[in-house]
Amino acid sequence: MFSNIERWAIWKQTNTYSLARQGYAVDAVELVEHNIEIFHQNTQPDENITIIQGNAMDLSAFSDNQYDVILLLGLLYHIYSTEDNQQALHEAIRVTKQGGVVFAAYVISDGCLFDEGFKRGNISVAEYIKNGLLDSKTFATKSQPKDLLELVRKENIDDLMSVFDVSRLHYVASDGCSLFMREAVDAMDDEIFELYLKYHFATCEREDLVGITSHAIDIFKK
Structure with missing residues (x-):
């Protein structure tokens, strides 16, 4: 798919190494400066x-x-206003060549609510509603910097x-139901997996399933 690509810009270390090791x-x-130090420690001389x-x-x-390609993987999880999100996207699109592709990852609120809220009890749904972080009728989220991750829906x-x-080339529910049923997935033999x-x-x-995920990737061409 990417055989003619000359240069990537990227915002996630593991993906950087993977692509560099493919040439x-x-x-x-x-x-964060500390992360740059760790990055240098793990970079090989020939990369x-x-x-x-x-x-x-x-x-x-x-x-x-x-x-040729921009990867915004993890970055948009931590930006909490429409204006700042659009500024980051604007900059990514600006530095992308005409015909180039941008991958932008998001954390999806309904998947997190299913998994961390109702299934695992790691968040109190009632408390989130009380504090105004969840709408009591639509269950749409309102994220703030203190919540660490911005949670969105496809309409956002x-x-x-x-x-x-x-x-837009693709909009992908990148983990689908996997996190909701992680124990079952872990128990699968190779054939079933x-x-x-x-x-x-x-x-x-599939349009009727893209909202049922904890993460999504929006892939679009300039």
Whole structure:
């Protein structure tokens, strides 16, 4: 799929190493200095990786139309206003070449509510409603920086993207029901697990199922 790609920009260390070890040139942007130190410790001498300290909402260090692919994996989980999210997306799109592709990952509220709330009891649904973090009728979330992760729904993502002149290629429920049934997945033998993967890949873009996930990836072309 990516045989003609020259250069990537990326916001997640594990993906940086994976791509660099396949021979791609990768530029990585990291906000936290400590993480950059760890990054350097794990980078091999023959890997074509450049890492700088920076903020995804200001990529002025990079020129327009520079990258074949941009990965925003984990970044948008921690931005809590529409304006800031759109600024980060704007910068990612700006530095992407015409015809280039952006992958943007999100944490989806309903999946987290099912898994961490109702199933595991790690969050008190009643307490979240009382504190105004969950709407008592729609169960839509209101995230704040103290909550660590911004939780959204697909309609929120659609609203964010409505101001950009891009074409959506895929919108993927990246883990689907896997986290809700993690014990069952862990217990599968190889044959059943392969069948489960085939099911997941066959259904992860189905419109009636894309909201039933803890994470989603929006893939679009400039």
